[in-house]
Amino acid sequence: MSDASLNSASTTQPGEAGFGDFFALLKPRVMTLVVFTALVGLLAAPVAVHPVVGLAAILFIAVGGGASGALNMWWESDIDAIMKRTAGRPIPTGRVARDEAFAFGVTLAVFSVVMLWLATNALAAGLLAFTIFFYVVIYTIGLKRWTPQNIVIGGAAGAFPPMIGWAAATGTISIESVLMFALIFLWTPPHFWALALFMRGDYDKAGVPMLTVTHGRRATRVHILAYTVILSVMAVGAAFTQIGGPVYLAVALVFNALFLRDAVAIWRRDEGQAEADDYRVEKRAFRLSLWYLFAHFTAILCEAALRGLGMAGWT
Amino acid sequence: MSFREEHELHKRRFGRNLGLGLVLAGFVALVFGLTIAKVANENFALPQTTQQKGD
Numbered sequence: 001m002s003d004a005s006l007n008s009a010s011t012t013q014p015g016e017a018g019f020g021d022f023f024a025l026l027k028p029r030v031m032t033l034v035v036f037t038a039l040v041g042l043l044a045a046p047v048a049v050h051p052v053v054g055l056a057a058i059l060f061i062a063v064g065g066g067a068s069g070a071l072n073m074w075w076e077s078d079i080d081a082i083m084k085r086t087a088g089r090p091i092p093t094g095r096v097a098r099d100e101a102f103a104f105g106v107t108l109a110v111f112s113v114v115m116l117w118l119a120t121n122a123l124a125a126g127l128l129a130f131t132i133f134f135y136v137v138i139y140t141i142g143l144k145r146w147t148p149q150n151i152v153i154g155g156a157a158g159a160f161p162p163m164i165g166w167a168a169a170t171g172t173i174s175i176e177s178v179l180m181f182a183l184i185f186l187w188t189p190p191h192f193w194a195l196a197l198f199m200r201g202d203y204d205k206a207g208v209p210m211l212t213v214t215h216g217r218r219a220t221r222v223h224i225l226a227y228t229v230i231l232s233v234m235a236v237g238a239a240f241t242q243i244g245g246p247v248y249l250a251v252a253l254v255f256n257a258l259f260l261r262d263a264v265a266i267w268r269r270d271e272g273q274a275e276a277d278d279y280r281v282e283k284r285a286f287r288l289s290l291w292y293l294f295a296h297f298t299a300i301l302c303e304a305a306l307r308g309l310g311m312a313g314w315t
Numbered sequence: 316m317s318f319r320e321e322h323e324l325h326k327r328r329f330g331r332n333l334g335l336g337l338v339l340a341g342f343v344a345l346v347f348g349l350t351i352a353k354v355a356n357e358n359f360a361l362p363q364t365t366q367q368k369g370d
Binding site for chain 2: 016
């Protein structure tokens with residue numbers, strides 16, 4: 001063994017992870033989506049929440065989401081090490097031990113649920129606990145490696161934050177929060193399948209039964225179009241409900257037209273065309289999908305703000 | 316200063332401890348703020364049912 005290898009071992013010794021390594025376990029990029037959508041759910045609710053209570057609720061929802069991410073990384077460290085996209089995560093690189101990640105995740109999960117309960121109400125805390133359970137046990141441990149519909153199931157877990165935010169403010173589940181759930185739930189499959197089309201090598205190597213692997217890339221293109229059509233109908237239709245209004249409708253019409261255009265383009269292409277231009281359309285659809293969700297939830301937030309000023313809705 | 320602070324391992328450990336300390340301080344401040352908010356605003360009790368009829 002050379003000195004170089006000894007030195008590199010000392011920098012990746014388990015138990016000596018930096019603060020940033022533990023923060024990385026929380027999947028901060030996913031957490032931004034959780035924070036944003038939960039915040040919209042909280043602010044769109046027709047019940048005023050004290051700013052400190054609202055801040056605490058969002059923080060604890062974010063911590064709960066982060067705990068799910070840490071437990072996901074704990075369970076998936078074997079396939080994370082194989083995939084290029086995830087090989088740099090704290091566990092595959094040895095900066096954090098698996099046991100540490102597990103303890104960290106469980107502690108934060110319990111902490112976030114209890115604190116959300118104390119800060120807001122039992123329903124919000126129960127929904128957060130269910131979300132963590134669903135994402136870690138049902139999706140990550142149970143179904144992700146067994147079914148090509150894994151993305152659809154995982155999408156449900158990611159769709160809960162606005163519903164939790166709404167419940168934190170109102171103490172109830174209502175049609176509005178279910179619509180926000182549906183928006184993310186239906187958006188997730190075309191978003192991730194577009195990614196899977198141009199990140200093909202990763203999922204193949206890891207043996208994760210992505211739709212692209214089990215049913216082929218043609219079937220994936222058809223699925224993307226089908227989900228995008230259903231999503232568009234739902235997303236535009238939501239404009240005529242309590243969370244919608246003229247602003248939301250304008251945003252929904254523009255972004256759904258763009259997303260449908262890309263989904264149709266993906267459906268019409270074959271692998272030869274996609275490889276020839278390095279998956280240009282698939283990558284464009286993936287980038288657009290990120291803006292799509294952000295735009296819709298921002299529009300919901302705008303409608304809620306305007307409603308507060310007595311200026312929104314269709315009346 | 317001690318030579319130990321030059322070592323990468325110690326820097327990382329210090330960073331972790333500092334981060335944890337700040338998080339804990341933030342948590343204490345948040346719980347304090349929550350307490351003040353709850354105590355100051357008695358009407359904050361979340362609505363289980365509509366209470367407007369009695370108003």
